[in-house]
Structure formats: C-alpha cells, structure tokens
Amino acid sequence: MNLLDIRNLQVVFKTTTKPVHAVNGVSFHLDVGEILGVVGESGSGKSQMTFAMVGLHSKNAKVSGQALFEGVDLLELNEGELERIRATQIAMIFQNPMTALNPYLRISDQMAEILTFHQGMLKSQALMHCIHMLDVVQIPDAKNRLRMYPHEFSGGMRQRVLIAMALLCQPRILIADEPTTALDVTVQAQIVELLKNIRQEFGTAIILITHDLGLVAGMTDRIVVMYGGQVMESGTTESIFSSPEHPYTTALLDAVPRLDRDSDSLSVIAGDPLDVRDRWKGCPFEPRCEYHLPMCLQTRPPIETANGRIRACHVDRNLIGK
Amino acid sequence: MNLIQRTNFEFSARDEDHRSLWQDALIRFRRNRAASASVLVLALIAIYSIFGPTLSGWTTEEIDWSVIGSVETMGKPSGIHYFGTDELGRDLFTRTAIGTRISLIVGLIGALIAVFVGTLYGAIAGYFGGKLDNVMMRFVDVAMSIPYMFVLILMLVVFGRSIVLLFIGIGLVSWLDMARIVRGQTLSIRTREFVENAVVSGVLPFFIILRHIVPNLLGIVIVYATLLVPNIILYESFISFLGLGVQEPNTSLGALISSGSSQMQYGTLWQLAFPLFFFVITLFGFFFAGDGMRDALDPKDRL
Amino acid sequence: MAFYITRRILVAVPTILALIVFSFIIMYLAPGSPFAGERPLPEATLANIEALYGLNRPFYEQVFRYVWNIVVHFDFGPSLVYRDRSVSEIIAQGFPVTLTYGFLSFIVAVSVGVVLGVVAALRQNSWLDYLAVGVSIGAQVLPNFVMAPILVLTFTLWLGWLPGGGWQGGELPYLILPVIALSTSFMASIARITRSSMLEVLNADFIFTVRAKGLPKRRWVLRHALKPAMLPVISYLGPTFVGLITGSVVIDIYFSTGGIGQYFVNAAINRDYSLIMGITILTGTLTVVFNLLVDIAYAWIDPRIRY
Ligand SMILES: Nc1ncnc2c1ncn2[C@@H]1O[C@H](COP(=O)(O)OP(=O)(O)OP(=O)(O)O)[C@@H](O)[C@H]1O
Numbered sequence: 028m029n030l031l032d033i034r035n036l037q038v039v040f041k042t043t044t045k046p047v048h049a050v051n052g053v054s055f056h057l058d059v060g061e062i063l064g065v066v067g068e069s070g071s072g073k074s075q076m077t078f079a080m081v082g083l084h085s086k087n088a089k090v091s092g093q094a095l096f097e098g099v100d101l102l103e104l105n106e107g108e109l110e111r112i113r114a115t116q117i118a119m120i121f122q123n124p125m126t127a128l129n130p131y132l133r134i135s136d137q138m139a140e141i142l143t144f145h146q147g148m149l150k151s152q153a154l155m156h157c158i159h160m161l162d163v164v165q166i167p168d169a170k171n172r173l174r175m176y177p178h179e180f181s182g183g184m185r186q187r188v189l190i191a192m193a194l195l196c197q198p199r200i201l202i203a204d205e206p207t208t209a210l211d212v213t214v215q216a217q218i219v220e221l222l223k224n225i226r227q228e229f230g231t232a233i234i235l236i237t238h239d240l241g242l243v244a245g246m247t248d249r250i251v252v253m254y255g256g257q258v259m260e261s262g263t264t265e266s267i268f269s270s271p272e273h274p275y276t277t278a279l280l281d282a283v284p285r286l287d288r289d290s291d292s293l294s295v296i297a298g299d300p301l302d303v304r305d306r307w308k309g310c311p312f313e314p315r316c317e318y319h320l321p322m323c324l325q326t327r328p329p330i331e332t333a334n335g336r337i338r339a340c341h342v343d344r345n346l347i348g349k
Numbered sequence: 350m351n352l353i354q355r356t357n358f359e360f361s362a363r364d365e366d367h368r369s370l371w372q373d374a375l376i377r378f379r380r381n382r383a384a385s386a387s388v389l390v391l392a393l394i395a396i397y398s399i400f401g402p403t404l405s406g407w408t409t410e411e412i413d414w415s416v417i418g419s420v421e422t423m424g425k426p427s428g429i430h431y432f433g434t435d436e437l438g439r440d441l442f443t444r445t446a447i448g449t450r451i452s453l454i455v456g457l458i459g460a461l462i463a464v465f466v467g468t469l470y471g472a473i474a475g476y477f478g479g480k481l482d483n484v485m486m487r488f489v490d491v492a493m494s495i496p497y498m499f500v501l502i503l504m505l506v507v508f509g510r511s512i513v514l515l516f517i518g519i520g521l522v523s524w525l526d527m528a529r530i531v532r533g534q535t536l537s538i539r540t541r542e543f544v545e546n547a548v549v550s551g552v553l554p555f556f557i558i559l560r561h562i563v564p565n566l567l568g569i570v571i572v573y574a575t576l577l578v579p580n581i582i583l584y585e586s587f588i589s590f591l592g593l594g595v596q597e598p599n600t601s602l603g604a605l606i607s608s609g610s611s612q613m614q615y616g617t618l619w620q621l622a623f624p625l626f627f628f629v630i631t632l633f634g635f636f637f638a639g640d641g642m643r644d645a646l647d648p649k650d651r652l
Numbered sequence: 653m654a655f656y657i658t659r660r661i662l663v664a665v666p667t668i669l670a671l672i673v674f675s676f677i678i679m680y681l682a683p684g685s686p687f688a689g690e691r692p693l694p695e696a697t698l699a700n701i702e703a704l705y706g707l708n709r710p711f712y713e714q715v716f717r718y719v720w721n722i723v724v725h726f727d728f729g730p731s732l733v734y735r736d737r738s739v740s741e742i743i744a745q746g747f748p749v750t751l752t753y754g755f756l757s758f759i760v761a762v763s764v765g766v767v768l769g770v771v772a773a774l775r776q777n778s779w780l781d782y783l784a785v786g787v788s789i790g791a792q793v794l795p796n797f798v799m800a801p802i803l804v805l806t807f808t809l810w811l812g813w814l815p816g817g818g819w820q821g822g823e824l825p826y827l828i829l830p831v832i833a834l835s836t837s838f839m840a841s842i843a844r845i846t847r848s849s850m851l852e853v854l855n856a857d858f859i860f861t862v863r864a865k866g867l868p869k870r871r872w873v874l875r876h877a878l879k880p881a882m883l884p885v886i887s888y889l890g891p892t893f894v895g896l897i898t899g900s901v902v903i904d905i906y907f908s909t910g911g912i913g914q915y916f917v918n919a920a921i922n923r924d925y926s927l928i929m930g931i932t933i934l935t936g937t938l939t940v941v942f943n944l945l946v947d948i949a950y951a952w953i954d955p956r957i958r959y
C-alpha cells in the first residue's frame with residue numbers, strides 16, 4: 028500500500044462569476060520515505076491540491092475524489108479527526124517564511140503548543156524538545172533563539188524554524204510548498220540540503236512543490252508535472268529529465284537556464300499562462316503548445332501509463348523533444 | 350530562478366489608462382444599488398433645501414399667530430404647515446429646509462477646506478520624505494491626540510460665534526486624517542516611473558506635486574471627501590445642539606434637533622421627528638455614497 | 653520597552669505644555685480684554701484680576717506664570733462667572749460625575765463592540781453577522797445627541813421605566829440612559845473595526861501555519877487571532893476616548909447630571925475664559941495621557957515596535 032494515494036482529486040471554487048476549476052482530476056501516489064516533486068507554473072493548482080488533502084481549503088471550495096492516507100480517505104474525515112492528523116502525520120511548510128509565523132508570539136510558544144496539545148507534554152518538557160529540533164535544523168544558539176520573536180530572525184532562519192516546527196511530532200509526510208521561492212540562492216541551497224538530511228534522518232516522505240526544475244533535479248525521486256489543475260506527466264526524476272514525453276515538460280526544461288547555453292537565449296514559454304476560469308474540453312496546454320493537433324481542442328488527452336511513467340497528451344511520445 | 354512567465358494579471362489592474370479607470374468606476378458605482386439610491390436621495394434633499402422655503406410660502410422668522418398658545422393642536426403638520434410649526438409658531442417645513450441647507454453648506458465647505466489643507470500637507474510630507482516628513486507627521490500625531498472640539502469651542506467663544514469661523518474651524522480640525530491618507534498614497538506614487546522621470550528632467554517639486562502627484566490622488570481624495578462631509582455635519586450639529594454654533598434666526602439640523610428634543614415632553618413630536626429624519630437620511634446618503642465610491646474606485650478594498 | 657516608554661513620555665510632556673500655551677495664546681489674542689465680558693466687572697475687581705493674571709506684564713512672563721500655576725499648583729485661577737469659586741474647585745466637583753458614567757460607557761462600548769465584532773467575523777454571513785453589521789451601520793448616524801432624546805422619549809416619556817435626568821449620587825437607574833446614549837455609536841464603530849480586522853487576520857498567511865498545526869479552532873482563535881485583531885481596536889481607543897469626553901458635554905447638559913460638561917457650556921455661553929481654558933487643558937491632558945497608555949499597550953502586544 029502507498030503511504031498516500033491521491034485519486035481523481037478535484038477542487039472547484041465557487042465565485043460570483045464562473046466556477047474556478049483549480050484542481051481538475053489529479054491522481055498520484057507517494058511512497059514511504061520518498062521525495063516527490065510537484066512542478067508547474069503559478070496558478071496550476073499545486074497549493075490548492077495540498078490544502079484540500081488536509082482540509083485547509085477555503086470555504087468556497089468543493090473538494091471531490093479520494094486522498095487515501097494509509098488507506099484512510101482524508102476527504103471523509105471530520106474536522107476533529109483531521110486536526111489529529113495535521114502536524115502529527117502530515118505537516119506542512121509554506122512558501123513565504125516572512126509571513127508564515129505569528130509575529131505576535133515568541134517562537135517558543137508557537138512551537139511548544141504543538142507538543143503540549145498533540146502529545147500532552149508539559150511546557151518545560153516541550154521546550155526541551157523544541158531546542159533539540161532547532162539544533163537539528165541547525166539554528167545556532169537554539170536555547171536563546173527560542174525566546175525571540177519571528178521578526179528577529181532572517182528569512183532563511185524562519186524557514187528553518189518552520190521546518191523544525193513541522194517536524195516536532197515526527198510526521199510521516201512533510202508537504203513543502205515552495206519552501207525556497209522567497210529565499211535567496213545560497214539560502215535556498217542550505218534549505219534543500221536540510222530537507223534531504225531530514226529524509227535521511229527521520230525517513231519522512233516529502234512532497235516538494237516548486238516552480239523550479241533545478242531544485243527538483245537535485246533532490247527528488249519522482250516528479251509530477253502539473254498544468255491547469257491537471258497532471259501532464261509524471262515519472263522518476265531521471266527519466267523525466269532525460270526523456271520528457273510531454274510538450275509542457277520540454278517547454279519547462281527549455282526555460283531552465285543552463286551553463287552550456289548562451290545566457291541570452293533563455294527561452295520563456297510563449298503565450299499567457301492559463302486562466303483556470305476557462306475550462307476547455309480539451310487539453311489545458313493546447314493554446315501554448317507547439318505540437319498541438321486539432322483534437323487537442325476537442326477531447327481531453329487520455330492518461331497513458333507505460334513503464335512507470337504517466338502522461339496525458341495526444342501527440343505521439345516519440346515526436347516530442349526531437 | 351523562475352523564468353517562466355508569471356501571470357500578467359497584476360499589470361492590467363494598474364493600467365495607466367485613466368479614462369477607462371474612471372469609466373469602470375462609474376459602471377461599478379452605478380451597479381451598487383445602495384450607493385446610486387443615496388446619490389438620488391441626496392439630490393432630492395438638496396432640492397428640498399433650496400426650494401423648500403419657496404414651496405411653503407413661509408419665511409424662517411415669520412410667526413403664525415393663529416397657532417400660538419396651542420401649538421400641540423394647531424401647530425400639527427397640516428395643509429398650511431406641512432411639517433407643523435415650532436413652539437414659537439414658525440413654519441417647520443421652511444426651518445427644516447434652511448437647517449438642512451446650512452448643514453449641507455457647512456459640510457461641503459468644511460470638507461473642501463479640510464481636503465485642500467490635508468492634500469497639500471500630505472503631498473508635501475510624502476513627496477519630500479525624510480526629516481521634513483518626520484516632523485510634519487509627528488505634528489499630525491500630536492494634533493490628533495487633542496480633543497479639538499473643546500479647542501474649537503474655545504476659539505468660537507474667544508473670537509465670537511460666527512458661521513464663517515465655524516466653517517474654518519471645523520475644516521481646520523478635520524484635515525488631519527486626510528493628510529495621513531494622502532501622505533501614504535504620495536509615498537507610493539513617488540516611486541512611479543513618470544514621477545522619477547519628471548524629477549530627473551529637473552521639474553520643480555511644486556509642479557511635480559501639482560501635475561503628477563495630485564491628479565493621481567484624485568480618486569482617494571474624492572472618496573474621503575465624501576466620507577468627510579457627514580462627519581463635519583455631525584460636528585456642526587453637535588456644536589449647534591449645545592447652542593454654541595449657528596445662531597438665531599439662522600438654524601441648522603443640530604439646532605433644530607436640540608429645540609425639538611427640548612419640546613418633546615409637550616407632545617409636539619414632529620418638531621423632533623422631521624429634523625431628525627433629514628439628519629439621519631443625509632448622513633446615510635453620504636456614508637453609502639462614499640462607501641460606494643470607495644468600492645468603485647478600489648474594488649479590492651471591501652468594507 | 654523602557655526606552656520606548658521614555659521616548660513616548662518625552663513627546664507627551666511637551667504636547668501638554670504646548671496645549672496650555674496654545675490655549676493661552678488664543679485667549680491673549682482675543683479682541684479686547686478677556687475680562688471685558690458681557691457683564692462688566694467693577695473697576696476694582698477688574699484691576700485685581702488683571703494684576704492676578706499679570707496682564708500688565710510682558711507676554712512671555714504671562715505665559716510662564718500661567719503654565720507654572722497650572723503645573724505646580726493645579727491652579728487655573730478663579731472662575732469669572734461663578735464668582736466665589738475657583739476653576740479647580742468646579743472641576744473637582746463636576747469631574748467625578750462625568751468620569752463615572754464616562755468610564756462605564758467606555759467599558760460598555762469596548763466590551764460589547766469587541767464581542768459583537770469577533771462573533772460576526774467568526775460567523776461571517778450568518779444572521780448574527782448581518783445583525784452586527786446592520787447595527788454598526790445604523791449607529792453611525794445615531795450620535796449621542798440623537799440617541800439621548802430618542803432614549804428619553806422611549807424609556808421615560810412613553811414607557812416610564814427610567815428617569816430622564818438627574819444624578820442622585822450615581823444610582824444605577826440614573827446611569828443607564830446616559831451610558832447607552834454615550835456608548836452606542838462608539839460600540840458600533842468598535843464592532844465594525846473588530847469585525848474587519850478579525851476577518852483580515854483570519855486570512856493572514858500565518859493563520860494557515862497555525863491551522864496546519866492541527867489546533868482546534870477555539871484554541872487558535874483565542875491564542876493567535878485575537879491579539880493581532882485587537883491592534884486596530886487599540887488604535888481606535890484614543891479617538892474613542894476623545895469622542896466620549898466630547899460627548900459627555902451633551903450628556904451632562906441633556907441629563908442634567910451636574911457633570912463638568914454643563915459647566916463647560918455655561919462657561920462658553922458666558923465667556924468664562926478661565927473655566928473654559930481649565931476644562932480644555934484638563935481634557936487635553938487626559939487625552940494625551942490616555943494616548944500614551946494606548947501606545948504602551950500597543951507596543952506590549954506588537955513586539956515589532958518596541959524600539
Ligand atoms: N478561494 C479561492 N477562490 C477562487 N479561486 C481560488 C481560490 N483560491 C485559489 N484560487 C485559484 O486557484 C488557482 C490555483 O491556485 P494555487 O494556489 O493552487 O496555484 P499554485 O499552483 O500553488 O500557484 P503558485 O505557484 O503561485 O503558488 C489559482 O488560479 C487561484 O486563483
């Protein structure tokens with residue numbers, strides 16, 4: 028059994044105008060101790076998908092499908108049951124460490140409350156644990172740092188605090204939603220190292236959400252490529268990079284800067300990013316796809332599964348990237 | 350590292366195309382039913398305040414001797430006195446119209462003064478920034494922490510109670526909020542490209558403020574001016590309620606409410622009811638119109 | 653924090669002095685002698701008073717003397733209308749009354765307003781929310797001088813439940829109408845501010861982190877959302893205080909409580925300068941002190957501004 032099995036997940040937002048189909052039938056799975064990368068540009072529904080899994084979606088969202096965590100469908104659980112799973116089984120860290128911490132409470136209070144609530148620890152005992160966790164994420168002088176307020180930490184330090192906070196109850200899954208986007212490049216690398224170590228040390232499975240293929244290349248085992256709330260392609264990191272089989276993936280790869288290419292020929296995917304308020308019958312990437320066929324406009328591409336890879340595209344796989 | 354294009358959604362909202370911005374705002378405003386209705390109601394109130402005295406055929410000071418002595422019965426609203434009379438036998442339809450007129454005038458002129466002073470002050474502080482800004486805003490902070498109503502009354506007493514001083518006084522104590530808002534807005538406009546260009550090409554600060562900053566403040570200034578009018582009407586009514594504002598034979602809504610409420614134990618409730626009705630409706634009108642404008646000009650900032 | 657408080661005090665003290673000097677200058681600039689009022693004083697008295705104020709001295713000396721008397725002796729001079737009483741005596745008599753119902757009104761406005769606002773935000777778009785929003789919009793146009801007659805009309809003249817004026821040493825029935833009349837519009841504003849700031853906090857990024865920790869809603873609302881949601885309310889306490897002080901003038905007049913406001917208006921009508929100035933300076937000082945406390949409370953909640 029997979030640790031996490033997402034089946035045909037849909038998230039639709041009711042708005043005053045048209046409904047927004049933010050996540051549109053997504054399926055993937057996550058194994059124990061695995062690092063899975065979810066890649067896609069802004070607005071492709073990556074965050075909403077994970078929010079829906081743990082019941083953090085906003086009130087105007089309607090979620091359907093299945094999200095099986097160790098065989099239990101998270102979407103069927105009530106609020107109280109979900110609360111017990113959050114932080115203890117599935118923890119999350121978010122994109123912007125500058126705003127993710129409560130600015131009005133000390134770090135110690137924000138961390139310790141997790142342990143006192145979920146594990147019934149005494150405050151003093153919980154604080155010891157927190158110091159230990161801050162050591163794990165390599166925050167120097169953890170004992171004193173614990174008493175500080177968030178604004179006294181730098182962005183990278185705050186992200187470490189958030190990671191430490193997420194790991195306090197040793198969750199099975201850590202969902203990291205663009206954990207490095209808001210940080211500068213050297214700090215990014217440190218956070219990536221840290222996440223890798225954590226998988227090593229605690230065996231935590233990580234879902235790493237990002238725009239940045241470069242980041243994914245170095246640390247994930249498998250990749251899911253999303254566009255317009257749908258999975259375009261998924262497979263092992265190696266296979267996706269060496270032989271992309273979806274036009275969107277190739278476009279993404281072309282957009283990554285590389286040393287072996289002239290720096291001003293960086294390509295940007297042509298066309299406007301998708302507005303999810305329009306829902307096509309066909310493939311969401313069709314308007315920007317350089318391979319597009321007449322049928323792409325009419326029918327949604329079937330999901331093909333072959334040698335561990337999944338893709339949704341009408342174009343013959345052998346034509347792509349050539 | 351992210352080289353994939355981000356949504357260009359944000360840019361279209363900040364389009365520099367002014368005409369379409371205002372047209373959009375107008376469309377949004379019209380769609381807001383409470384706001385459009387308020388404008389209509391305010392227009393009707395204004396018409397009443399201008400033509401009311403002519404319609405009734407009575408002047409403010411004219412006394413209907415036939416009702417004196419039995420105002421509770423003879424002074425009731427009727428075909429002769431549409432809103433009844435006050436305890437001195439003066440026609441209330443006329444007096445309410447005059448009172449409304451005075452209140453509206455005080456509100457509008459007071460708001461104009463406050464907007465003028467506040468906009469200039471805020472734009473200067475925001476444009477030059479630095480030490481000057483610091484000192485100027487510190488002063489606003491200090492001035493804001495003073496119960497200005499007392500100071501205003503002190504001034505009215507010392508310099509004599511006149512309606513002109515009332516205008517100026519209320520206007521001068523109401524500009525502080527305006528200055529703050531305008532300053533904040535100016536700070537962000539300052540960094541925009543067209544202002545930088547003007548600075549680089551050596552245009553004098555005075556002209557930059559007048560040509561480039563103030564026109565871009567127009568939206569927010571109009572919204573806050575609209576919300577300022579009812580507040581100033583409130584101040585004026587407060588002072589007149591205490592008998593320290595507009596003097597007889599002139600009157601304002603506050604003075605009418607005051608005399609109406611002092612007469613209510615004699616059963617002449619219309620004396621309170623009509624001025625109160627116009628007071629409440631006028632304030633509601635301005636508040637809803639102002640809210641509607643804010644939503645229309647800045648659709649993100651609801652409530 | 654200590655540094656922050658010191659800094660604030662260093663601003664507050666000159667503000668109060670400036671207020672005193674400013675009031676004095678206005679009086680100094682008044683056309684004619686301030687004592688040549690509508691009721692002419694006997695020559696001898698006039699000379700006495702002018703000597704007392706040192707009106708024949710240079711301006712700076714007069715200012716200094718005035719400030720000195722107030723700050724050191726709490727002496728605003730004699731009242732010009734209530735001949736045999738000093739301004740300080742009048743204040744000592746009227747002020748406790750105003751303070752009593754003013755304080756109660758403050759408590760009512762803040763506690764009811766905050767509870768209403770929080771509940772409305774937590775149950776956005778429920779009937780309770782609509783009620784709170786409706787009340788707060790309605791009360792915008794019901795300032796104290798409108799509330800007072802309406803309340804008296806309803807509860808005194810029609811229902812006969814409560815006295816429409818008087819004080820009686822502050823017995824409960826005499827307090828109810830003044831407190832409601834004075835607090836309603838502020839209660840409504842506070843409810844509106846609380847509601848919108850609470851809604852904003854509920855949408856803040858860090859609330860996501862908090863919810864992802866799996867704490868039950870009641871717990872995280874109290875622990876994480878309430879404090880930041882209170883910040884705009886705390887900023888509004890200063891204006892509320894000013895509004896209550898100002899409104900108390902109407903209440904004192906309308907309900908004949910014998911409070912300070914009644915003296916103030918009488919003084920204004922009779923051009924009793926020393927009394928007007930005394931009351932203006934007193935309320936100004938109280939306001940500045942109150943704002944100082946508000947600033948400290950704000951800094952206590954928000955660790956980022958304790959510099
Ligand atoms: N409450 C909501 N109501 C309506 N639409 C929403 C709501 N929340 C999110 N959306 C829409 O859902 C879509 C998917 O958003 P999501 O945040 O999942 O994108 P993302 O892939 O995480 O993008 P990013 O990389 O910018 O974080 C977006 O177009 C967004 O506008």
Ligand SMILES: [Mg+2]
Binds near residue numbers: 073075204
């Ligand atoms: Mg996201």
